[in-house]
């Protein structure tokens with residue numbers, strides 16, 4: 359059984375780690391037992407509980423209120439170190455103005471493809487149209503041409519995300535761990551996706567642990583069952 363080191367700081371991805379992936383990103387559900395576990399974990403770990411996600415912080419707030427003490431959103435592009443504090447935003451390139459309309463056109467050409475607009479990135483989801491994945495990637499590559507210094511296409515679960523370079527989950531973990539109540543504790547990063555490997559690497563570099571959901575817990579329900587157990 360997976361057990362936490364003493365004095366742990368918990369750095370948790372959201373989708374696919376704490377909550378189940380849904381057919382579309384706004385169809386996710388936060389189970390009541392997760393709320394209970396997060397509240398207890400904050401008490402047990404001196405508030406050192408953070409969510410580190412690709413979603414904008416505003417979406418995390420809508421889903422979890424201030425249950426996590428700190429939130430890193432937009433894959434590290436935005437960080438709020440404590441409840442009620444201002445959101446710090448990394449200096450990153452803004453999406454070229456023509457990209458969102460062009461991305462909408464790309465999505466419209468592939469029935470089932472879904473465009474998710476974020477503050478400084480966009481995602482083309484193909485969960486409902488798996489066969490469209492390669493064509494969507496090719497179209498995004500065409501868009502990216504000439505902008506490679508500032509942007510990159512990141513693979514996600516049944517989706518591609520066009521995001522600015524310069525912030526990732528590693529920079530987020532490092533920034534979170536530099537501040538109270540995280541600093542001095544042992545970071546434990548849990549995530550399920552490619553982008554989470556950056557977070558795991560940063561946690562290990564700070565003497566902590568990085569756990570992949572699929573290997574350690576099976577799925578998000580497994581993570582929630584474990585969180586309930588260690589916070590009971």
Ligand SMILES: [Mg+2]
Nearest residue numbers: 371373374551
């Ligand atoms: Mg995830």
